[in-house]
Amino acid sequence: MSTNNDLNHSLILTVLLLIAFATKSEESKQIPALYVFGDSLVDSGNNHYVPGEDPQNFFPYGIDFGTPTGRCTNGKTVADFLAIYLGLPFAPAYLGLSRSKRKKIVTTGINYASAGSGILPDTSNKTSVIMDEQIKGFERTIKEILPKGLSKEAVEKHVSESLFLVSSGVNDHFKNGTFGGSRKFASYLIKEFKIRLLKLYSLGARKFFVNNVPPAGCFPSITLHSKPIGKCSEKMNKRISFYNKKLLILLHELQTQLPGFIFVHSDLNKSIMEISENPNKYGIVEASKPCCPGNINGNDLCANRNTYLFFDDHPTERVNQIYAKKCFIHHAICTPRINIRRFL
Template identity: 35%
Template structure:
């Protein structure tokens, strides 16, 4: 009789393991604090990471859902502010993930959210007051609420487990801050507010948002720096007498980036069992601007597409609707007055994923973060 019982136990365990594997909702969640496999990505921020959320906002002028945007993208103009793929798309390819659906699309529900959702909104910033110049935008606060109140409960229902179990398998990508300077601080004088005080408020506010995501179960974060905004073509387009970069704007970006990088270090104590990676797109893009030809670029100061200035009825940022685009888009650093071309996005994403240089991605690269062999 004892021998019969001993043979029954292995059979029972075998049937139990088969049962669990045939019901994926019971197998999809991990209880550990590490990253066994990246299941998907949740994206927050502004136009550099937006993939078309603003298309669904009526009173909004910050849209890229028309040609020549998307001229090199497989699905044409989708709302991405470049000629082809943005950094998020390229990181998804590296991580073997599908393109992340946009939150504002009514179709982004049910099983379509399994691999993540993009909440970003062009013209938005860290502060609620940033973005008013473009009309209605989805503020960072709203993006976070959309994740917490809409997507998260639906994700739990889809996966069949609580967020504390599932979210460690997702990347949280945050790319925002540049608009808070370009279209807020430098556009609207802040009285007695110093650049240092404004920046401290920005980084504190952003760190609080990231900590909120951590409290919901997020454990793996990518934060993207502000680009050298003082060198973007919109400066020259709107101020033809301007020569070179606006160093005050670049100094602001560098100050913000340093404080954001410091948060990556301090988060080790404040957010146990979490990992933050800082992608220094400022450094990567600035290296290209300093010596374009060495990295395969010929034009580093003018946009590839037609960009009407303020005096021409445009804003110096967006491509003219239906306007012309340069033929060789691979040798242009910028596609419009502010946003890099796909060729630059490829360099940023590649270095974020593979670079061993801590000046480009800190403290580890995304391949190491994702534990990809």
Template identity: 30%
Template sequence: MASKLTCSCLVLLVLVCMGCGICCYGEGMVPAVYVFGDSLADVGNNNHLDLSIIKADFPHNGVDYPGRKATGRFGNGKNSADFLAEKLGLPTSPPYLSISSNSNASAFVDGVNFASGGAGVLDSTNSDQCIALNKQIDYYSTVYGALVQQLGSDQAQSHLAKSIFVIVIGSNDMLHYVKSSSQNKLKSPQQQFVDSLVSSLDGQLKRIYNLGARKFAFIGTGPIGCCPSMRKQNKTEGCNQEANDMSVLYNKGVTSLLQNMATDFGDMSYSFFDTSLALLEYIQQPATYGFAEVKAACCGLGDLNAKIACIPISTYCANRSDHIFWDFYHPTETTAGMLSSTAFDESAPYVYPMNIRQLAAL
């Protein structure tokens, strides 16, 4: 009788552990997540920019977010910042501008999100409408100072060294370039422009490193020429090849930059996710990945739902999970979730030299 009871208890324990492995996925992997970037990772910072028109704090955004409420996320539900935090077992890092200036370091210990819709590597990209990357790093510098003051230098450094720093930036700079005049492109050829972005990023990432960051998760730009806004400009509704080529060049440049940083700084580790490669597979083989619509946005008006943005008077699709794009620039929650899963758990050629799960475990 005792042996049967012991066996039953062991079976129950195994089942409980299996269940916990499902519901507590990634719990306790890192102490915090600090996020820098653009609208792909903004969780509400732009809500606090009174003069900005780059906002998503209105319907139909958030229709699939808990509570069906627009939060400032540029999409129908969760975005990459949400999914990555979830996989790491942490709550989504709050938008920096939502935290009171009187808050102490305890408000920053679990992570902060500095991402801003419209932001770029360059200060000139959507200037006065968003928080440019340099300004985001300024804000992080303030957070760093508060952590050092409250925790002490050694404890703050240890905390930050174990945390993950997510960077999602570059798309807006390249979209502005592609849409610029031919005269501007003659002054600054494509490769030269991309090189200038990577050069700026070099100083920016090193500044974040000098402020305690040691684990970088860089989310590369997607095939920006395939977003509905760019497709709409082609009679064939095909992808804009110039924009896609720029994204490939940029991702290669960032990869080289990260490799050099890891060589120069022996205590730095990184994970780079090639979003272009992964998302192009969805676009080229939609049925394989559960998608039915790869060209048109789910929410908007006009050709490909991309003539007018997703605003309260726009229509939106009922079958959001089979659309790759939510509006004329941003992915649906389904797409963002799938891409985040790949960045977190897959391997080369999509993510290298390690995935985010492996980065977190270091």
């Protein structure tokens, strides 16, 4: 029964997003592609192709896809819902593109994100693709894949009109498993993030969709060890806010300084906090315990994924759906409050 409910909610929101897409497509041209960079919140399976153990390639991850996909949740990520809204197919994992596929032109976007990665090179472990390498993957795309079917001028136009989703930063706050957020660290991290955005800009990217850092103090791995159990770490969330405040300032500065640079700032942190603080409003019954506890064998999965905020330490598909509705339809957590499709 719970599976049917999960599917119904997914279908309803998907229909809403497609209706919104159809309506907006009459007003403007379609964004041609979605390129995704970041960590486990948006990874679509790149880590499957990196040496090392990847639990996301096993059940129950991907249960609502019918098979594990490498995504760190039961179903769709926020990147997937953004693709639906834009009327695009899900961006395939870059490392999952076979040689034959890489020989063909891929013009609707690619996902370079890798679970466990961060903005800083030393944040990532051996089973992650650091952000610098993700960006190099995109550079290879525009130099080797896109030119197979597009002229140099067409590639430049394609890249300038495409949307670049960047979602990273939470793992940087947990070096060697220990939380280390501070005002000084936030300043350092934002400078490093700026370098990566400037690199993408130098490669032709102009339209950015940037997630801020989610409230890690509310992750089950934290709250299940707090006193009382289930209570978010306000100290941790406050330190993350140091970075998030600087992020929005940075985006405005870049828009002022760089010709053609435009952005949508996605307040993923606010979306998760609102659900955590008022779960009943969103039909969430369990806001602190994970649906999928760690080290499980597939038998410990919660009965109704649709009522959980977290799948493990990552949002469930249902919570990603709620986020999508807030951002793409109600424009409540994404600024400026314009429709993404009006970028063109």
